Amino acid sequence: MCGIFGIWGEGAAIEVAEKLIVGLRRLEYRGYDSSGIAFDVFDVSSSSSKRTMVVKEVGNIDKLSERLALTVQDEKTASLD
8 A cells, every 4th residue: 555645844864754754654554665755856056956865775774764864964064045
């Protein structure tokens, strides 16, 4: 079964990513075999630098959360606009 959760807003990449994880956890009861999130990232040092960050993981949301923490940690200058 598929569940979709979304957020529209601004803030630090890690803050938005954490909110996405909370939303996905609320859908866990549906059952799943993988999960993922995607969000736009803006480089705060360059107003024109935008890209979409995608993080996917096979298994439960804890695995996705761990992968996400490592990925966002590497994005020290990232924020969402």
